[in-house]
Every structure is written in C-alpha cells, then in structure tokens.
Amino acid sequence: MRRRMAAAAKPNPAHFALAKLEENLGERLFVCTQNVDNLHEQAGSRGVVHMHGELFKSRCDSCTRPPFVDTEVHELPIELPRCSCGGGIRPHICWFGEVPFELETVFRSLDRSTVFMAIGTSGTVEPAASFAAHLRGRARTIYVGPEEPSNRFPFAECHLAKAGEALPKLLELA
Secondary structure, three states: OOOHHHHHHOOOHHHHHHHHHHHHHHHHHOOOOOOOOOOHHHHHOOOOEEEEEEEEEEEEEOOOOOOEEOOOOOOOOOOEOOOOOOEEEEEEEOOOOOOOOOHHHHHHHHHHOOOOEEOEEEEEOHHHHHHHHHOOEEEEEEEEOOOOOOOOOOOOOEEEEHHHHHHHHHHHOO
C-alpha cells in the first residue's frame, strides 16, 4: 500500500527548488530527509541522504547483501520474499525503535554547516528534531512549514507556509 501511494506522488515546487539549489551549490548542499519516498530524486536531486530509508528499496533481514531497488507491490495475502541466504526480504526502511541510517554522515555535515533548514517537519521525531538545537548559535537555523514545529525554540527564523509555496521564494533571496 505504501509503495502504491508513494508511486502516485509527485514532487512539489519545494523539491524542485532544492534540486536547483543542489545544481548551483554542488556538494556544499547536504540534503537529508526523514521521508522514505523518492520525491527529491524525481525532482533532480542526486546527493540525498535518506535517514529513515527508502521505500523503493529492500534488503535482507539476515545477511549483508546491500539494499537493492525494489518497486514490487505485494498484495495481501502474500508470502514474504526470501533472500538466497534464507533470510526475509524487508523494505529498506527504519521502523520506529530502529537506529536511523547514516547518522555519522548527518552529524559530520551538521558540524560543518553554516545554514540549517528544516522543511515541513513536526519537530517531534528524534533524532532529527534535535538537529537545530545541535546547531543553535553556530549556524543560521531556519524552519519552513505550514505549522509551528514543536521544537520551535532553536530556530532563528520560522516561515509558516506550505513548503512548496515558501521555499522557492526563500531560496531566490539566498
């Protein structure tokens, strides 16, 4: 169901604005998302870190086989796919209670950041909810989203609007 819904989704103007910014800044822009869809990539971004995984990839729950592209939509009832090692194949997703992916990469990038922008997040899911506090006083911290996040305090700027409307305008000014 999740893959079917995600496959129907399309990038909004915020995704395209970030892809254009990446085109201009190259590796100086670090895009990290909690979302498991591929909307950033559909918009043209190439260097996205998916800290909660990627819905259109799967991995073995037993061996070290690397994650692989998997767009299969399984209908219930199903027999779960198996790896050649005998382990179960599962979505390449970080479920609640599991450690997010690439946290070392994320924190290295945060520690080099001069500007941090959180876009469209509730500000409640850890560890990402603490990123702005981690940078407070060391980087310009900006929030863009339709509602004030629960972690509002560490943001120097808070732009309350839909990301697809506000972000393209904000990035034109940058």
